[in-house]
Amino acid sequence: GWDDAQTYSERLVANQWYFSSTQVSSLYTVLPHEAYVTDVCADLRGSTCAALLDKLWSVDDETGTEVATLLGVNTIVAIKASFPDGMPPAAQGWRVMSEGEYTTIFVREDPVPTAGGLAWESEGTSLSVLEQTNTGIVLRVNELGTDPEAVLSRLNWPGYTIDGAEWGEPVRDYLLRIDLSEASVGDTIAVEFRPPGWTLEVGMLVLAGIMLIGWPILAVIAARRARARQSTRN
Secondary structure: OOOOHHHHHOOOOHHHHHHOOOOOOOOOOOOOOHHHHHHOOOOOOOOOOOHHHHHHOOEOOOOOOEHHHHOOOOEEEEEHHHOOOOOOOOOOOEEEEEEOOOEEEEEEOOOOOOOOOEEEEOOOOEEEEEEEOOOEEEEEEEEOOOOOEEEEEEEOOOOEEEEOOEEOOOEOOOEEEEEOOOOOOOOEEEEEEOOOOHHHHHHHHHHHHHHHHHHHHHHHHHHHHHHHHHHHHO
16 A cells, blocks of 8 residues: 555655654665565565565574564554455554554664664673664663673665674674673774775865865966066076
């Protein structure tokens, strides 16, 4: 029912989400993360499939954590047209916040950190979030288990760097995993994202600025020297 305009009073679709301040994962993009969109059956418009609801409420085999928790999801807008046999009941820890004509909105009873934050820690491992932005997160190591690692609800795009730990294999092939085997209690772990080529681009921008400012100055100096040489000849 994504193309039914009457439903837009209850939900948005594709690039309409960009006009809302709501933070969502289902929106229009021409640069999707292949493993992520495969897992959540999303297309370029951000549309998903009915099977995603059960997957979000399922438990990830590797971490033993609900998939929606790993993704930092606290609210789910389910389109009723996708469930002709009726909307499934809310999973444990979730409830129906509202029923509309076209949608059912599920919310988590105890919200988890939103996308970009700390989503999971291995047994015996404890981290604290010291700082979090759209492009990075800073963590403090409080405890370390026998096989210490953590997962962030961030896609493993090229451009992420980590200071104080190592990268592990992504969870579900797309969520950033931190390997803390070489870390110590009290350490600070910094994860930061910069688009690939960012340093080169900034350097070229600085060089262009220097040329923009310097060229007129050099031109004035050259003109003065030319006039000086002309005066000497005369």
